[in-house]
Amino acid sequence: MATTLPVALVLGSVSTTAVADPMYSRNMSTFGLPGGIDTPTAETLQDGTLGATVSWSDYGRRSSVVFQALPGLTTVLRYSRVDGINDYRDDGYITDRSLDLRYQVVDEEGWRPAVSIGLQDFLGTGVYSGEYIVATKNVTPSVRVSAGLGWGVLAGEPRTIDIDDEGGTPNIDEWFRGGARPFASVSWQVNDRLNLVAEYSNNDYLARYSNGEVFQQGKEPDSGLNLGAFYRFGQNYEVGAYTIGGNTVGAQFTIALNPREAPYPSGLEKAPAPVRPRPAPSADPEGWSGTWAQDPSAQPAIQTALGEAMSKEGQTLESMALSANRAEVRMRNRRYVSQAEAIGRTARLMTRALPPSVETFVITSTADGIPTSSVTVRRSDVERLENTEAGQIANAAALSDAPAGAPGLVPSEGVYPRFRWSIKPYLTLGVFSAEDGLTYEVGAEGRASYEVAPGVVLTGALRQRAFGNIEHRGPAIPSDPEFCEAYGRCGRGEYFTPEEYEANPALETTPEGVPRVRSDSRMYTGNSDPVIPELTLAWYAKPAPTVYTRVTGGLLERAFGGVSAEVLWKPANSPLALGAEVNRVRKRDFDQLFEFRDYEVTMGHVSAYYEFAQGFTAQLDVGKYLAGDKGATVTLTREFANGWRIGAYATKTDLSAEEFGEGSFDKGVTLSIPLGWATGQATRERVDADVRSLSRDGGAQLNVRDRLYDQVRDSHSVKLYEGWGRFWR
Structure with a gap:
């Protein structure tokens, strides 16, 4: 850095590139958020930006999804292949999921630099665990310098990974402890497209486990100096190449989308009919x-x-x-x-x-x-x-x-009465499975609805799989001597065959006594024959001006059928709503037709919803879940005026971390993008995704279509007025 920084200052002083205000990122780091190469900076993305970065090097492959949740809050969900570490598969690498949070305490102003505090990999197994405080300053219009203090891997002191830890819980007792070391980076914005970066990093890419094993992830870096070049093309894309430690090269690709920057900002729909002024009274x-x-x-x-x-x-x-x-x-x-x-x-x-x-x-x-x-x-x-x-x-x-x-x-x-139908292709993706990597299924789905009368709707769907690698499979065989002896195999990476699982109904409860309501979800996939994911009759009513009700019966989702009843109190001019739901359901057979299995449960919850400023909605559900466990779910969702919705949720119940299994508790991220945002065509169709690293039994909710809150709030005060700018469109 002693030689690189002065040279960059001299060369950058002749550039005329304007300084961004506020301090937005010039490039993404290999960890998928604004930074240098391996080190963080105090930069942010534009508010609401959703992006993804894929990086490759001898140290592993990282796939990251980043969301600028607030102007100062950056979040990253990362899925990595970490080379040089062995586990039960003996593949020479492990797969790891991790979550980062960074908050920009202050932005740059005058002589004061921007300052951010961050937590890296604070919910994962700890391979990348570290914390930091970093400051970033524009020293010329084209040269930007960052310096900070790091703990954990950012200080070259990786945390010891507990081999018995189920993961998914924050390691609060280790935050900002264990000794800190400085890191730094400098970036030179050569022009509007090209950015050059040099940094000093302490990461030695070691992993230490509680059983005494120490793994080197790829080659040991020869030095702490990393160099990189990043090139932007188009409005949303970036490619980069970099060296780490002088002996390893890598590359990465980034795409970033901002909800406020649609490909067709004005839409492609036809202009509305103009207002027709009334004629004079004498004329009519x-x-x-x-x-x-x-x-x-x-x-x-x-x-x-x-x-x-x-x-x-x-x-x-x-x-x-x-x-x-x-x-x-x-x-x-x-x-x-x-x-x-x-x-x-x-x-x-x-x-x-x-x-x-x-x-x-x-x-x-x-x-x-x-x-x-x-x-x-x-x-x-x-x-x-x-x-x-x-x-x-x-x-x-x-x-x-x-x-x-x-x-x-x-x-x-x-x-x-009104009848509607459609036939469309469907794509099911699994992207964060440590066992299976990327999984997919492609097929055709026919869907129909028959509205008998106002509020009475009959809905059904029929699916036929065409191809994919999501196959019929039982849940994992527990690492218990009884199961090892009975099946001749056990442990991570070993699963019951569909035949073994169906032949023994006792397996539909885990050794800890938890009913398998989601951990056997692969039994509902891979069917070569047609399946019926849904067939319901729903009745919607409004017994009072601020009260709504719903009763839905039939095959409610692919794994459960029964009756679901809901009531919602939601005044049109109030940001607050209260609701309650009760369900009596039974587990469906794995062929997803009309037969059922033995497990049944009465479950439900009471809910509170509150709509804040800037499109944020908080939801709290308290009650009983599909496996009979009791607890609460907290959901926070942000919706933009153009219909983008991005949210996160976490559920904690009375199941212990051991009873729940890997991940300790249920959590995930939701994404919903209006199709019209990308196509410019006016449509209410959406592309939805629920990203969760694991499918466990604890905290499992029933998936019922058209719950009341989302149906009602479109035309109520907070959401209606957020989109009021389109009244004259």
């Missing part, structure tokens, strides 16, 4: 007088015309109440991610379809046939504010709870 005296309302043929004609116009905009006019000066439409949004856009387009069409005397518009949103909220706005405000910012029409409108029924509502013809 009958329309202004309201005498038209006495004609019994007026409402059917108006309702038919408005319904046809709304259908072209992707909305369904379910019912309508019309008088001389007021009109209420109840509509279902079938096209737009933002409910505000659907409401705005409906308001425009009402100005074109309704006689001039109608001054009050009430637009009531529905979900699954039940009303969720009403937006009331004066027609004159719609006419007056069309070409202003959306905030003005928001101030002029009133949001209220919608009653189940309303005087004068007339159902639209041909809306119920």
